[in-house]
Amino acid sequence: MRGVHSVAQVRAAESDAMARLPEGELMQRAAHALSVQCAALLDRVYGAHVVLLVGGGNNGGDALFAGARLAARGARVDALLLDPARAHADGLVAFDRARGRAHEADPQLLAGADLVVDGMFGIGGRAGLTGVSADLADAAHDLLTVAVDVPSGVDADTGAAGGKAVRADVTVTFGAIKSGTVLGPGADLCGELRLVDLGLELPVTDAHLLEAADVRAVLPRPGAADDKYTRGVVGLAAGSEQYAGAGVLATGSAVHGGAGMVRYVGLAPDPVRARYPEVVVHPDSRPHDVRVQAWVVGPGLGTDGTAMALLADVLSTDVPVIADADAITLIARTPRLIRGRSAPTVITPHDREFERIAGQPGPDRLAAARRAARDLGATVLLKGNATVVAAPDGTAYVNPTGTPWLATAGSGDVLSGLIGALLASGLRAPLAAAAAAYAHGVAGQLAAADGPPSAADVLAELRGALGSLATG
Ligand SMILES: NC(=O)C1=CN([C@@H]2O[C@H](COP(=O)(O)OP(=O)(O)OC[C@H]3O[C@@H](n4cnc5c(N)ncnc54)[C@H](OP(=O)(O)O)[C@@H]3O)[C@@H](O)[C@H]2O)[C@@H](O)CC1
Numbered sequence: 205m206r207g208v209h210s211v212a213q214v215r216a217a218e219s220d221a222m223a224r225l226p227e228g229e230l231m232q233r234a235a236h237a238l239s240v241q242c243a244a245l246l247d248r249v250y251g252a253h254v255v256l257l258v259g260g261g262n263n264g265g266d267a268l269f270a271g272a273r274l275a276a277r278g279a280r281v282d283a284l285l286l287d288p289a290r291a292h293a294d295g296l297v298a299f300d301r302a303r304g305r306a307h308e309a310d311p312q313l314l315a316g317a318d319l320v321v322d323g324m325f326g327i328g329g330r331a332g333l334t335g336v337s338a339d340l341a342d343a344a345h346d347l348l349t350v351a352v353d354v355p356s357g358v359d360a361d362t363g364a365a366g367g368k369a370v371r372a373d374v375t376v377t378f379g380a381i382k383s384g385t386v387l388g389p390g391a392d393l394c395g396e397l398r399l400v401d402l403g404l405e406l407p408v409t410d411a412h413l414l415e416a417a418d419v420r421a422v423l424p425r426p427g428a429a430d431d432k433y434t435r436g437v438v439g440l441a442a443g444s445e446q447y448a449g450a451g452v453l454a455t456g457s458a459v460h461g462g463a464g465m466v467r468y469v470g471l472a473p474d475p476v477r478a479r480y481p482e483v484v485v486h487p488d489s490r491p492h493d494v495r496v497q498a499w500v501v502g503p504g505l506g507t508d509g510t511a512m513a514l515l516a517d518v519l520s521t522d523v524p525v526i527a528d529a530d531a532i533t534l535i536a537r538t539p540r541l542i543r544g545r546s547a548p549t550v551i552t553p554h555d556r557e558f559e560r561i562a563g564q565p566g567p568d569r570l571a572a573a574r575r576a577a578r579d580l581g582a583t584v585l586l587k588g589n590a591t592v593v594a595a596p597d598g599t600a601y602v603n604p605t606g607t608p609w610l611a612t613a614g615s616g617d618v619l620s621g622l623i624g625a626l627l628a629s630g631l632r633a634p635l636a637a638a639a640a641a642y643a644h645g646v647a648g649q650l651a652a653a654d655g656p657p658s659a660a661d662v663l664a665e666l667r668g669a670l671g672s673l674a675t676g
């Protein structure tokens with residue numbers, strides 16, 4: 205797991221470091237690392253054409269010092285100054301000495317560049333570029349681009365990008381992973397994220413970027429003494445006559461997600477039985493009377509009185525529950541259904557469902573998920589290109605494996621079933637949700653490799669994804 209930090213935390217750590225280091229040392233460390241990364245991206249440095257986009261702050265200073273190092277190694281380096289009067293003075297002197305050439309910010313000067321170094325705005329940046337900075341971002345769009353610290357136009361805290369931002373192939377980020385480089389549009393605009401250690405002393409953080417090893421460490425593996433009950437029994441209250449498929453998908457995901465046994469009490473027993481003979485169907489039982497270690501409720505359930513009665517019954521149990529889709533709509537009408545639960549609850553809203561239950565998420569998705577988790581006393585998995593999982597105590601996980609191909613009908617049902625299986629195995633709710641999001645993303649990537657995937661294709665890849673994650 206990699207810690208994710210806010211801009212305020214990074215600024216505080218930087219000022220502590222600056223107080224104990226010689227003046228300019230941090231920027232030299234940053235510029236050195238940046239120049240090494242740039243050199244590695246070029247076939248050869250000598251004779252390469254590098255264009256720096258230089259803003260008026262320290263982000264531009266990093267670019268100028270790195271450009272000076274590349275120029276000293278024989279690169280032809282042009283610096284386009286957004287605001288010549290505010291360009292970093294010492295950086296400009298070093299750049300000039302190395303025979304770099306500074307210009308006004310003319311987008312045409314980017315033509316033919318082997319590498320663009322985006323040093324317009326870093327952690328002092330706001331979301332969205334306008335005017336010349338937007339024109340420069342456009343001109344760099346198809347060129348190999350390295351962003352300095354954060355792609356310009358990306359808010360380093362939230363990842364919001366407003367209308368326009370630099371799209372980088374590689375982002376060389378300094379000292380810490382800023383939340384805006386792994387969240388929202390920022391996660392995509394960064395390209396490959398490379399973290400450079402500046403020797404900062406960062407505070408302990410409660411936001412984490414998931415890695416495969418974290419998932420491997422928590423995925424349940426049956427031991428010699430296990431039987432189907434000790435591995436965890438998961439119950440499904442999902443699917444209805446009208447939306448039988450959602451119940452089938454969620455149930456299938458629970459079956460393949462590693463549960464020892466799956467019980468079904470939803471309203472589409474026949475399709476489930478036909479597709480998954482290993483599932484124990486309880487057509488006339490109330491959830492309360494069915495023994496499981498975790499419940500999945502909501503996918504395809506409908507929102508009528510019968511659905512509400514099933515949901516209320518599931519939520520009145522004292523085992524972990526993952527509530528999705530129609531269950532979220534129903535809970536939004538009666539939030540006390542989950543507020544008073546004694547066992548953990550996970551909800552997995554997309555933006556519209558989130559809005560119903562906790563208001564608009566807005567650009568700061570990490571803060572929104574945390575707020576909702578605290579208010580509802582539930583783990584909130586807010587779906588997105590970078591899904592965020594927040595626990596009521598503020599601990600949060602960001603999943604990097606999402607793919608836009610997962611935005612397909614039924615994909616969420618697969619995620620719900622998998623979370624249910626992991627909850628039933630005894631994993632803590634926030635980790636179950638986060639690990640499931642990670643594995644679901646990997647399954648989505650595998651499924652997309654063969655062409656546009658359906659949710660059934662994602663489900664078909666789930667075993668493979670879990671298998672490869674378990675073995676590493
Ligand atoms: N601190 C350290 O120890 C170290 C820092 N380092 C480096 O410094 C970087 C932070 O530098 P920084 O604080 O000077 O801010 P920076 O991001 O250059 O922005 C400057 C100004 O730009 C403007 N502006 C912003 N967004 C805009 C927009 N969308 N459109 C138009 N204008 C916009 C805004 O000015 P305003 O408009 O508010 O007057 C803002 O004040 C950091 O990311 C890292 O690269 C490293 O060297 C390691 C050591």
Ligand SMILES: [K+]
Binds near residue numbers: 263322325326
């Ligand atoms: K930048």
